[in-house]
Amino acid sequence: MPVYKAPLRDMKFLLNDVFDYPAHYQRLASGENATPDIVDAILTECGRFCEEVLSPLYQTGDEEGCTLDNGQVTTPGGYRDAYEQYVSGGWQGLSAPEAFGGQGLPASMGLLKQEMMGTANWSFSMYPGLSLGAMNTIFLHGDEQQKQTFLIPLTEGRWAGTMCLTEPQCGTDLGQVKTRAEPQSDGSYRLTGTKIFISSGEHDLTENIVHIVLARLPEAPKGTRGISLFIVPKFLPDAEGGVGERNAVSCGALEKKMGIKASATCVMNFDGATGFLIGPENEGLDCMFTxxxxxxxxxxxxxxxxxxxxxxxxxxxxxxxxxxxxxxxxxxxxxxxxxxxxxxxxxxxxxxxxxxxxxxxxxxxxxxxxxxxxxxxxxxxxxxxxxxxxxxxxxxxxxxxxxxxxxxxxxxxxxxxxxxxxxxxxxxxxxxxxxxxxxxxxxxxTTGIQALDLLGRKVLLMTRGGAVRDFTLKIANFARKQLTDKRLRPYALELIKLTGQWNLLTVRIMLAARKERDLVSAAANDFLMYSGYVTMAYMWLRQATAAVDRLDNGGEESEAFYRAKLATTEFYFERLLPRAQSHATSMLSPTRTLMQLEPDHMAFTG
Amino acid sequence: MPVYKAPLRDMKFLLNDVFDYPAHYQRLASGENATPDIVDAILTECGRFCEEVLSPLYQTGDEEGCTLDNGQVTTPGGYRDAYEQYVSGGWQGLSAPEAFGGQGLPASMGLLKQEMMGTANWSFSMYPGLSLGAMNTIFLHGDEQQKQTFLIPLTEGRWAGTMCLTEPQCGTDLGQVKTRAEPQSDGSYRLTGTKIFISSGEHDLTENIVHIVLARLPEAPKGTRGISLFIVPKFLPDAEGGVGERNAVSCGALEKKMGIKASATCVMNFDGATGFLIGPENEGLDCMFTxxxxxxxxxxxxxxxxxxxxxxxxxxxxxxxxxxxxxxxxxxxxxxxxxxxxxxxxxxxxxxxxxxxxxxxxxxxxxxxxxxxxxxxxxxxxxxxxxxxxxxxxxxxxxxxxxxxxxxxxxxxxxxxxxxxxxxxxxxxxxxxxxxxxxxxxxxxTTGIQALDLLGRKVLLMTRGGAVRDFTLKIANFARKQLTDKRLRPYALELIKLTGQWNLLTVRIMLAARKERDLVSAAANDFLMYSGYVTMAYMWLRQATAAVDRLDNGGEESEAFYRAKLATTEFYFERLLPRAQSHATSMLSPTRTLMQLEPDHMAFTG
Missing domain, CATH: 1.20.140.10 (Butyryl-CoA Dehydrogenase, subunit A, domain 3)
Structure with missing residues (x-):
């Protein structure tokens, strides 16, 4: 079985040669401790953990999967031990505030960690990953007591967290959420409803699980503006902050899935479970999406x-x-x-x-x-x-x-x-x-939702194309500086051309969408993919630029590495980037090419 | 669980309105019995079998999979019964010669059957599908006795067949085949070796299994010109053509696969198994590929x-x-x-x-x-x-x-x-x-092999571009006739443009490949995909042309169907066909964009 090797050489190239993270960290308050030596040590140590502990569990976790027995979920063999090592290494709090038990390093350090863990073993990485979602929500919207009670054990990794959004009738369209929350005399709430697709909803890795749950208060407005956010712990904390009474939230079933089988995807039943409001009433979606x-x-x-x-x-x-x-x-x-x-x-x-x-x-x-x-x-x-x-x-x-x-x-x-x-x-x-x-x-x-978020919301509605203008200006300015180097010039020219095209496409869609609202949805996927190819081209020019600079200024010891960057840049521009043009063509296709067929005429039998 | 509905409306549109199969069958000797009524009855009956018998076994077959116990393979529940119905319906011999127990219908009827069966339940359809391979080989290269002994029970479906090509060290590169065949004094051979990825290598659907096996005679030339073809039955036929002595061929293991789990993919061990030479010595590969x-x-x-x-x-x-x-x-x-x-x-x-x-x-x-x-x-x-x-x-x-x-x-x-x-x-x-x-x-x-076969062999080596010239001429001639109809004109124009481009691309590759042999492999995938998009565009114009003709000439009862064909043609030309252009761009990219990196410089660690 092949094993994962942390691509530290490439990571350091990006951090040091391309994006100058050392200078970036110096400018951050949280970057004080993120000196090059510390960053290096953390990457090496995290890489070792991923290579030696997580990677060997990748295939076995898939074979074994998770099992549900009498409400208890058992993770695959080796997961508990790996998680213990993860906790004892202090990894969960890497980028969390020191005030709540974290190491206070920049958020980007947490992403580097997540990248390595997720590459070595995505299923495993979902358990701490979901906890991060709960931690962020409580950090931003919880009151002081909620932070003391829940955030500290989550940051330590002793407890895990989940995000309970989806219900059988709705995933994307959260305005349809039905789970109810009834206020109690003691200020708490009783939650009743069913959530599905809850990653890490139940497992055996931690002594407690903190669910962040979307639910409706009685007489809340219909739709998205009537949803509030609640903390519903598996075990209610006792007076000392330990694990107290079992709460009425339980795993009803595990989904059988195509993959990520070592990640427990749960149907969660809330049967009058005790919950605590977090953030303002009826603003749960905003809080969730912060x-x-x-x-x-x-x-x-x-x-x-x-x-x-x-x-x-x-x-x-x-x-x-x-x-x-x-x-x-x-x-x-x-x-x-x-x-x-x-x-x-x-x-x-x-x-x-x-x-x-x-x-x-x-x-x-x-x-x-x-x-x-x-x-x-x-x-x-x-x-x-x-x-x-x-x-x-x-x-x-x-x-x-x-x-x-x-x-x-x-x-x-x-x-x-x-x-x-x-x-x-x-x-x-x-x-x-x-x-x-x-x-x-x-x-x-889904990709469709991302595409609509990008084109419909971020580009058209919120900025009237300004987001594209700003980003392409940045790209073009960078590219222009590289025109003088003949190794970079063809890529820089191509990229400058694409920034113009990206703006033009945006304007044409904006104008056409005034007449046909559906056009935004019709063009969204092509626009997303086009944007992705151009953004990635910008990233390859940035890498090629850094490689050229290192080759010219004393990077001899890694010459082959830098030359490989140039070769891969050429490959990308010659063989992948042309796909952007097919997206550019089809995104301007009239809406009728998608919408003219009556739903009843999409298929004929007999 | 959703169920399969045979798309008979679309199939008949293609057969009758687009490709005029009734006239085609009239011109074929084997088409005598393929009258429109018979074809219709066969499609309806086959559709019913696929909808009612095969479709319900699609998901259960995946869940259960095949099991191997003591050399015996058990197919999922319901498969034996479904296969019996298949045999008693006479489906296996649909397109096989009447002389060997078939129904003697045209080969295309067999493909229509395979399409429906394969759509309803691909795994199931592989068992009779592999038999067809064995039948074809024996029909073309077997002697009269081999045909009598093996072809008749295969055609009836009482016996099944396999094709044993792949070995652990080689799949594509069959010149590396190591399985040995030693001649015996009685004119038979003893085969020794291991074959892998043998679909339907062992199962419980039939009383016998006829393996067609690639192996080397002693002192055969190295490589592809030293491989012969053998018939190796699971049970040796007895004097009456029934099932006799058990042969020394057995299933050593079932592969665990991503999918098609109801299809038994076997490791087959030949331990001095008795085999019979089929076709000339050392020309096994040619026979196999007929x-x-x-x-x-x-x-x-x-x-x-x-x-x-x-x-x-x-x-x-x-x-x-x-x-x-x-x-x-x-x-x-x-x-x-x-x-x-x-x-x-x-x-x-x-x-x-x-x-x-x-x-x-x-x-x-x-x-x-x-x-x-x-x-x-x-x-x-x-x-x-x-x-x-x-x-x-x-x-x-x-x-x-x-x-x-x-x-x-x-x-x-x-x-x-x-x-x-x-x-x-x-x-x-x-x-x-x-x-x-x-x-x-x-x-x-693989797709890579298909691409190389298309560009390297069929287009460049065998016809020096002639295959593209002939096919595009046919397309262009057809398209030109549609220029006068304004509903078809834009598609016809686009297609005429593409036929020119296809030839131009072929010539440019041909010229460039003289200097750089690797270019053929470098361009092959893009050339294949480009060819596919253009060929499919031709098929959509053919369908649109037929739809327009029916709309103008009394197709009112199916107006919505024909209009849907026109709408889908427009969708294809506007939103999928543009992809051909990105392939056209990248296929002409220089070979160095793929080959300049040293294999040792493809990745760096540490």
Missing amino acids: FMNTARIGTAIQGVGPAELSYQWALAYARERRSMRALSGKKDPEEVADTIIHHADVRRMLLTQKAIAEGGRAMLYYAARLADHMVEGLTEGDDRKAEKYDDKLGFLTPILKGFLTEMGCEAANLGVQVFGGHGYIREHGMEQIVRDTRIATLYEG | FMNTARIGTAIQGVGPAELSYQWALAYARERRSMRALSGKKDPEEVADTIIHHADVRRMLLTQKAIAEGGRAMLYYAARLADHMVEGLTEGDDRKAEKYDDKLGFLTPILKGFLTEMGCEAANLGVQVFGGHGYIREHGMEQIVRDTRIATLYEG
Whole structure:
């Protein structure tokens, strides 16, 4: 079985050479302790944990899955021990405020950790990942007592958390939520209803589980403006903050899924469970979505992770498997056949994976800097600063989440393809990556929702194209500076051309959508994918620029690494970026091409 | 659980209105009995069998899978009974010669049957499907006694067959085959070796299994020219042609796979098993591949089938599931939300599935006419005729198999996407379609192999571009005739433009490949996908032309059906066909963009 190797070389290149994180951290209050040495030590240690502890549980967790017996969920063998190591390493509080037991490091450090964990073992990483969602919600909207009671054990990892949004009749359309919350005389509430698709809803990793639940107060307004947020712990805390009485919330069933089988996806029944209001009445959705942009960077990791993992394994296989001869002549004449890495079509698949993994990682790290500033604003209570960076992030996150998770699926499927028929066999692990990553375009807002959020909300409604103008200006300014270097000039020119086209497409959609509202939904997917390809092109130019700079200024010891960056940039611009043009063409197609058929005429039988 | 409905309306449209099968069958010797009434009755009856018998076993077969116990493989519950009904219906011999117990109908009728069976339940359809491979091989290369002994029970379906090619060290590169065949004094051979990935290698559906096996004679030349073909039955036939002594061939293991779990994928051990040479010594590969083009149309069905099945289920869901409001205004104001079919992005996904299913079906039926002529040539011993049509098929089949199976994966994934998070849950069946169809781009020659076969062999080596010239001439001639109808004119113009581009791209690759041999492999995938998009565009113009003709000439009773064809044609040309241009751009990219990186520099750790 192949194993995960933390791609530290690439991570450090992005942190140090491309995005200058050392300087970035110096400017952050939370960056005081994030010195290069500390960052290095943390990455190394986290990488070791992921390689040695999480990676070996990747396939066994899939085979075993989770089991439900008498309301108790058992995680696969090795998960409890791995989680204990995770807690004792203090990993859960890495980016959490020191006031609540965290290490107070920048948010981006937490994302680096999540990337490595999620790549080594996505299912495992979901348990602490969901806790982060609960922690963020309580940190931002909880009162002091709620923070003391719930946030500290969550930060330590002793307790875990969940986000309970979805119900059988609604996922995206949360205005349809039916779960009820009845106020009690003691100030608490009794919650009744059913939630589905609750990741980590029940498990055996922690002594308590803190559910963050969307529910309706009696006589709350209909729709999205009548939903409030509640903390519903599995065990009610006792007077000393320990684990007290069992609450009336329980796991009714585990979903049988395509993948991420080691992650417990629960139907949760609330049978008059005791809950505590968090945040203002009827503003639950706003509270839930405060950290959404940061959380969605987390989900975007699930595009990069599978690309990286599948690439590592496919590359190893392509270096070993022998089949046929290279068209340009025998490479290993003494062997029965050449290794398949010498076939150009295999290279195409491998380089596509590599370009997605490394280009996607760059997109994550680019956004993570903004997340650091946004979180700093929140932590300091500087609302303007938080909003400013949240707006920048708000434009990028649907691109990251929507585009990268789609690309992650492509990369994982290519990994199977490199293995040929062997890729279809479970023992090789390649098909598991496909099954696991397939969830990424569905949860936390489907690709369709990301696309609508990007085009309909962030670009058209909120900024009338301003978000695209601002971002493309940044890209074009950067690209213009590279025109003088002949190694970078073709990419810079192409990118400048694309920034113009991106604005033009935005304006044309804006004008057309005034007449046809449906056009926004009709164009959204193509617009999202187009935006993703251009953003990734920008990231490849940034990487190529850094590589050129290092090659010219003393990077000899890593010359091959930097040259590989230039080669991959060329591959990306020549062989993946052209896809943007097919999206540009089809996004301007009239709405009628989608809507003219009556629903009744979509199929005919007999 | 949703069920399969045979798309008879669409099938008859293609057969009668688009490709004029009634006239085609009149011209075939084997078409004498294929009168419109008979064809209609067969399609209806086959559809009923697929809907009522095979479809209900689709999900249960996946859940149960096959089991191996003490060398015996047990298929999932219901499979034996379904197979008995299949045999007693005489379905296996539908297109087989009457001389060996078949019904002697045209080959295309067999493909229509396979399409319906494969769509309703791909795993089940593999058992009789593999038998067809064995039947074809014995029919073409067996001596009279072999035909009497093996072909008759295979045609009746009493016995089943397999094709044993792959070994652990080789799949594509069959020159590496190691299985040995030692001649015996009685004229038989003893085979020793291990074959893997043998579909239907062992099961409980039939009283005997006839393996067609690639193996090496002693002192055979190395490589592909030293491989011979053998018949190795599970039970040696006794003097009366019944089941005699157990042969030394056995199933050593069942593979655990991503999907098609109800299909037994076996490791087969040959431990001095008795075999009979079929065809000339050392020409086994040629014999094996005689029917390959026809067989590959069969595999191309696995692109169309999942698109159809996934579309049927996704459409039903989209008509029921309610979420949010349509951007153009409420559609069901009295309900809590609109059904999701009113969202343009959902329409985009559904129409993509529909365009792939119906466009792909047209490609199959177009090729199936050629297969009828090819098989007629073979049956009549008219080698020139057989070769002429095999050449035409030889150009189309890599496009069909390569392109359609890739598109089938896309369509199946869109079906999951329409279901949102529910698509990831096994009970809805959508994720199973993704898992099942994922094999299609891997077996019977990966997409990469199809691409190389198309560009390297069929287009460049064998015809120096002539195959593209001939086919595009046919397309352009057809398109030119439609220029006068304003409903068809834009598509005809676009298609004429594309035929020119297709030739130009071919010439440019041909010239460039003289200098760089690797370029053929570097361009192959893009060339394949480009060819697929253009071929499918041709099929949509053919369908639109037939629809216009029927609308103008008395097709009122099906007006909505024909209008839907025109709407789907417009969708295809506006929203899918633009992708061809991104392939056109990247296929001309220099080889160095794939090959310049040293294999050792593809990844860096530490």
